[in-house]
Amino acid sequence: MGNFPSQQSNVPHFWPKMEFSLFLSGIIFSIPxxxxxxxxxxxxxxxxxxxxxxxxxxxxxxNFLIVIFDLPMTLNFNRLGYVSPFNQTACLIWQFVDNGIWYGALSLMFWASFERHILVFHTNLVSTTRRRLFFHYILLIFFSLYTPMIYVYLVFIQSCGQIYTETAILCGGICLYIDAPVWLQLYDSYIDYILPILLIPICSITLLCRFLRQKQRLQQNVTWRQCRKMIIQITLISTVYMIFDIPAVIVFIVQVSGYSTFGSDIWSPYLARMTLVPSLIIPFATLLALPKLKGKLRNLCSWKYNQRAVFPGSTTN
Known part of the structure; x- marks a missing residue:
C-alpha cells in the first residue's frame, strides 16, 4: 500500500537520500x-x-513481515531503479505482503481497538470457554485471515495475463488494479482501507473516554492495573496509525469526491511513505506499554554493562 515510484520531480534533491537513510535506520533499529x-x-x-x-x-x-520484506524491496527499488531480485516468486511475495499483509495488519488493528471494549467493560463475553471461542478466537481468526486470504486469491490464483516488469514498483502491480471490476476496486478501497482507518481512532477514543469516566469504579476492582495497561497499549499503537495513515485517507477521500488533483503534489513523495512508518514504530509502542518488558530491557543493558566492567579489555571468552 505504501509503495511509491522512485522518481519525484517535486521534492528537494536531498530528500530521496535522506528518506532512504531514515527508513534504513528504522529497519535496523526496529528488527531487534x-x-x-x-x-x-x-x-x-x-x-x-x-x-x-x-x-x-x-x-x-x-508488521514484522512488512519490515523484513516489503520495506527492503521498496527501498532497494528506489535506490537501483529496478526490482532486485527479480523473478516471479519474489514479485508475487512482494505483492502479497504489500497488499494482503498490510491490509491484514490494518484489520487486526481495528479489531484490537474494538476488542479492548470487550476485555475491559464486557468481560462476561469471554468468561467461559464457549464465549471465548466465539467472541475472541473465532473473531481473531477472521480478522487475521480476512484480507490475506482475499489477496492470496488476487495475487497467487487470479490471472489476468499480467507481465512482470523489472522497472515497475511491485513488478507492475496485481490484477485487482489491472482488470478487476470497478465494484471490487471500490470495495477494496473503502472497506479494506478507509473504513478501518476511520474506525480505529473512534474505537480507541471512545475506549479511553469510557475508561476515564469509569475510573473510580474500576479502581475498586482487582483488574484495575491490568485494564490500565491494556488501555495504554492500544492507545499508543492506535495513535501511531492515526498520525501516519489518516492524512493519506483524507486526501484520498477528497480526491474521489471530485477533486482529483487535491494533494497530488504531496501524495507520492510524502503521504504514501507515511503509511509504511507504523510498521517501524509499533514494536517500540508495544515496548513502552509493557512495564515488565521495560524492566527486562533495563536488566539486559545492566547485565551487558557489568560484563564489560568485569572484562574491560577482553575481546574473546
Whole structure:
C-alpha cells in the first residue's frame, strides 16, 4: 500500500537520500525490538496466555513481515531503479505482503481497538470457554485471515495475463488494479482501507473516554492495573496509525469526491511513505506499554554493562 515510484520531480534533491537513510535506520533499529518483544510475549507464560496479547502478537508478526520484506524491496527499488531480485516468486511475495499483509495488519488493528471494549467493560463475553471461542478466537481468526486470504486469491490464483516488469514498483502491480471490476476496486478501497482507518481512532477514543469516566469504579476492582495497561497499549499503537495513515485517507477521500488533483503534489513523495512508518514504530509502542518488558530491557543493558566492567579489555571468552 505504501509503495511509491522512485522518481519525484517535486521534492528537494536531498530528500530521496535522506528518506532512504531514515527508513534504513528504522529497519535496523526496529528488527531487534521486534525480536525482543516477541521473546517477551512468547516466553512469559502470563503474557502468552493473556487474551489481549493474542491480537498484538499477530499484529506484530504482520508488521514484522512488512519490515523484513516489503520495506527492503521498496527501498532497494528506489535506490537501483529496478526490482532486485527479480523473478516471479519474489514479485508475487512482494505483492502479497504489500497488499494482503498490510491490509491484514490494518484489520487486526481495528479489531484490537474494538476488542479492548470487550476485555475491559464486557468481560462476561469471554468468561467461559464457549464465549471465548466465539467472541475472541473465532473473531481473531477472521480478522487475521480476512484480507490475506482475499489477496492470496488476487495475487497467487487470479490471472489476468499480467507481465512482470523489472522497472515497475511491485513488478507492475496485481490484477485487482489491472482488470478487476470497478465494484471490487471500490470495495477494496473503502472497506479494506478507509473504513478501518476511520474506525480505529473512534474505537480507541471512545475506549479511553469510557475508561476515564469509569475510573473510580474500576479502581475498586482487582483488574484495575491490568485494564490500565491494556488501555495504554492500544492507545499508543492506535495513535501511531492515526498520525501516519489518516492524512493519506483524507486526501484520498477528497480526491474521489471530485477533486482529483487535491494533494497530488504531496501524495507520492510524502503521504504514501507515511503509511509504511507504523510498521517501524509499533514494536517500540508495544515496548513502552509493557512495564515488565521495560524492566527486562533495563536488566539486559545492566547485565551487558557489568560484563564489560568485569572484562574491560577482553575481546574473546
Amino acid at each position: 525490538c521486534y525480536l525482543f518483544v516477541f521473546y517477551h510475549l512468547l516466553n512469559e507464560k502470563t503474557a502468552r496466555q493473556s487474551l489481549h496479547n493474542h491480537v498484538i502478537l499477530i499484529l506484530l508478526f504482520y
